[in-house]
Amino acid sequence: MQSESIKAAKNVDQDRLWKRLMSMAEIGALPNGGVNRQALSNEDILARQRIIKWAKDLDFQIETDEIANLFIRLVGSNTSAPPVSTGSHLDSQPRGGKFDGAFGVIGGFEALEAIRCAGIKPESSIELIAWTNEEGGRFQPGVMGSSLFAGDISISDQLDVKDADGVKLKDALSDTLASTPDLLLRPFKSPMKAYIEAHIEQGPILEETKNKIGVVTGIQGLYWYGVEIIGQEAHAGTTPESNRHDALQTAISIIQDLKQLMHDETDTVRFTxxxxxxxPGSPSTIPGRVYFTIDFRHPEQKVIDNIHRKITPICNKHAGVCKVNVSQIIDCPPVHFDEDIMELIKTAASTIGHNHLLMPSGAGHDAGHISKLCPTGMIFVPCKGGVSHNELESSEPEDLVSGIQTLTACLVELANK
Amino acid sequence: MQSESIKAAKNVDQDRLWKRLMSMAEIGALPNGGVNRQALSNEDILARQRIIKWAKDLDFQIETDEIANLFIRLVGSNTSAPPVSTGSHLDSQPRGGKFDGAFGVIGGFEALEAIRCAGIKPESSIELIAWTNEEGGRFQPGVMGSSLFAGDISISDQLDVKDADGVKLKDALSDTLASTPDLLLRPFKSPMKAYIEAHIEQGPILEETKNKIGVVTGIQGLYWYGVEIIGQEAHAGTTPESNRHDALQTAISIIQDLKQLMHDETDTVRFTxxxxxxxPGSPSTIPGRVYFTIDFRHPEQKVIDNIHRKITPICNKHAGVCKVNVSQIIDCPPVHFDEDIMELIKTAASTIGHNHLLMPSGAGHDAGHISKLCPTGMIFVPCKGGVSHNELESSEPEDLVSGIQTLTACLVELANK
Structure with missing residues (x-):
């Protein structure tokens, strides 16, 4: 590891990083410490404006693209070389935490500023990306900005997607892009030399094993299904059990059986x-329709395939007098990150003095899609009790800084290689 | 049975009854044949205006009361005697049928008109009542108008009840009363000589046994509980099974166990x-809160007491790492109708030539509360497949007419007794 990489890492400023994180958490702040900053909302626009202001103050180059992904560049000496990139997302769940996504963006910004403060001009440019709509809480699917950038989905298929209030993505997107009229639009699939994303773990393992850095080996496969059960609305007081087409009781039988299918002694399967x-949701009316989602995840394709082929038969088995429709919503196979990037993260962490653990990611991340474009990896830091997608999400400033020191060293090392 | 009673019954006009039912079903009509005419809504006001118009055309007396119950009177020869009353409700479930409630009101109106057409002046007045807010879908609790009239609840406790849009009952009530400014307000608990309510069965028994008339013996006990489960929102991909506080999985375990508790070989217990x-309802977030209602009913207090004392312990037994709160919302013991009224209905049905069956009511009805004020009974007619609280609710015109013939004979018999 080059001394310049370590020098840059040492310039990471814990106080500056924390203050910027807290400043970002003001936008969409919720009463219990969390944030509601959903994709392409007014809060999302305000968050973009805040980081653009910081970037302009430091003379970083700023660009966007058709889905409003935001690119902030510390220009390298070889301006024609593809950049080494980092990033994450600024959008949140409807009742999300301060760190999920925001840490990777604000931390990436801190990496750029630390490199600048260290007086380093890397050979390749180093770039921070804030991907649009990672959460997918408002407009589905999630990881939208990175999927579009990587060419995994097409923008024309997304534009008419509506949120719960009937607002179309194209209108919210157009408002968002209109808020940054001076930015150049970059084409999708623009080349990158490498991509490393920093993120809170969102699970309890680093905290429980007292490790500072998670070297992420990949992202477990993610599968979503929608199960619709059509029964018949009827009067709760007059309809005998034997005459009921009760969509809720059918749903409960299905879920009980799915729970058995997903049971796993090693506690590796994730089933939600x-x-x-x-x-209709009236206490005295037998439910005529139930719709529920299945989210299941596992790092191994073989296990996924085995569970996948049993889901629809189980749902149909319990249909009884109801009608059951199963549809697959998301089908994301497991991702394996680049071995050289993992090796680099391990070396950087060890050199700086942070213990580390190789671990898969339970959650999906933008890095999963970017891994198709260039060598990719992720750095995890601990979060309290493993709690995430919750207002109470929390991380220690010194743990966050360990992650960004490691990230900074890796970015400079890659840019100068 | 007096010949005048049978004469009145023979004047019941199937075509007139059906046309008025279809006219009422236009108000709040839904695409699949049902109605959305919730209590104190604009549709409810329009329904009242329509029946008031019909009553004025026939010179019936019209009054209302503080909760907007509507009283339509065919004046008898002894104007100081308490009336013999019939009635039901014009409000519907959000996706209700054309006949639930409306049949008893429009059918009661047809009874009054048939008596008039037969040239009969009964001794006591005969009165039709449209009770306010029987369904309780918009403002809880249901059977509100009859409970208030019978003095079972107090109006001051209801005025601040809000619907799902935050509209207070007192404001909706005030709009409703303002739509009939010329009507006198009658005090609650005004005396009645007797009360008989006609209603579709809302169950399959009359149809299956090929009986025309259900002589209702009483109303089964009705108990409602609210079960709130507080878990912890967390990320679906990163949180191992062993770390979850999953409110939905806890709810499912509770409901499975309740289902066993409620299991009944005789299919008499009603459990919904x-x-x-x-x-928060996001596919990738472990549910942090679930709220569900339990509606359970049985005609025997002993069975009810036995189930009641097990419900809270079962809910608590499955709490695990979640917090479970159980509250009782409704506590309505079984009602037994007057033996003489049952005997009268049987005699009237037999004399007219309709076969009949003694049966309890599965649903709650306004008659349950009025039974505390005067001798009370109910007449059921068949409905297709026992389907109710559903847009597809349906009854045959000739079955409806059989019920109203029987009702008319009973009303005249009681008024002249």
Whole structure:
């Protein structure tokens, strides 16, 4: 590891990083310490304006693209070389935490400023990217900005997607782009030399094993299904059990059986019913329709394939007198990150003096899509109790700084290689 | 049975009854044949105006009261005697049928007109009542108008109740009363000589046993509970099973166990989870809160007491790492109708030539509360497939007419007794 890389890492400023994180957390702040800063909302626009202001103050180059991904560049000596990139997202869940996404963006910004403060002019440019709509809480699917940039989906398929209030993505996107009229639009798939994303772990493992740095080996496969059950609305007081077409009771039988299917002694399978809508929702009416989602994840394709082929038969098995429709919403195979990038992160962490652990990512991340464009990796830092997608999400300033020191060293090392 | 009673019954006009039912079903009509005519809504006001118009055309007396119950009177020869009353409700579930409630009101109106057409002046007045807010879909609790009239609840406790849009009952009520400014306000608990309510069965028994008339013996006990489960929102991809506080999975374990508790070989227990809300409702977030209702009913107090004392312990047993709060919302013991009224309905049905069946009511009805004020009974007619609280609710015109013939004979018999 070159001395310049370590020098840059030593210029990472804990206080500056924390203050910027807290400043960003003011935008969309919620009463219990979290944020509601959903993609392409007014809060998202304000967050962009705040980081653009900081970037302009430091004379970094700023560009955007058709989906409003934001690119902030510390220009290298070889301006024609593809940049070494870092990044994450500024959008949040409807009741999300201060650090999920924001840490990777504000931390990446701190890396750029630390390199500048160290007086280093890297050979390749180093770039921070704030990807649009990672969470997918407002407009589905999530990881939208990075999927579009990587060419995995097409923008024309996204423009008419609506949020819960009926607002179309194209209108929210157009408002967002109009708020930064002076920025150049970069084409999708612009080349990158490498990409490393810093993120809070969102799980309890680093905290429990007392490791500072998670060297992420890949992202587990993510599969979403929608299960719709059509029964028949009827009167709760007059309809005997034997005459009911009760969509809710059918849903419960299905979920009980799915729970058995997903049971795993090693506690590696992740199985969640996060959305469950019951209609018409009157206490004295037998539910005529239930819709629920299945989110299941695993790092191994073989396990995924085995579970996948059993889901629809289980749902149909319990249909009884109801009608059951199963649809697949997301089908994201496991991602394996670049071995050289993992080696580099391990070396950087060890050189700086942070213990580390190789670990897969439980959550999906923008890095998963970018891994198709260039050598990619991720750095995890601990978060309290593993709690995320929750207002109470929390991380220690010294743990955040360890992650950004490691990131900074890696970015400079790659840019000068 | 007096010949005048049978004469009145023979004047019931199937075509007139059906046309008025279809006219009422235009108000709040839904695409699949049902109605959305919730209590104290604009549709409810229009429904009242329509029946008031019909009553004025026939010179019936019209009054209302503080909760906007509507009283339409065919004046008898002894004007100081308490009236013999019939009635039901014009409000519907959000996606209700054309006949639930409306049949008892429009059918009661047809009874009054048939008596008039038969040239009969009964001794006591005969009165039709349209009770306000029987369904309770918009403002809880249901059977509100009849409970208030019977003195079972107090109006001051209801005025600040809000609907889902935050509209207070007192404001909706004030709009409703303002739409009939010329009507006298009658005090609650005004005396009645007797009360008989006609209603569709809302169950399959009359149809299956090929009986025309259900002589209702009483109303089964109705108990509602609210179960709130507080878990912890967390990331679906990163949180191992062993670290989860999953409110939805806890709810499912509770409901499975309740289902066993409620299991009944005789299919007499009615057990429904009609409302089930899951928060925050994001597919990738472990649910942090679930709220569901339990509606359970049985005709025997002993069975009810036995189930009641097990509900809270079962909910608590499955709490695990979540917090569970159980609250009782409704506590309505079984009602037994007057033996003489049952005998009268049987005699009237037999004399006219309709076969009949003694049966309890599965649903709650306004008659349940009025039974505390005077001798009370109910007449059921078949409905297709037992389907109710559903847009597809349906009844045959000839079955409806059988019910109103029986009702008319009973009303005249009681008024002249």
């Amino acid at each position: 019913i996060g959305k469950f809508d019951c209609e | 989870i009609g409302k089930f809300d899951c928060e």
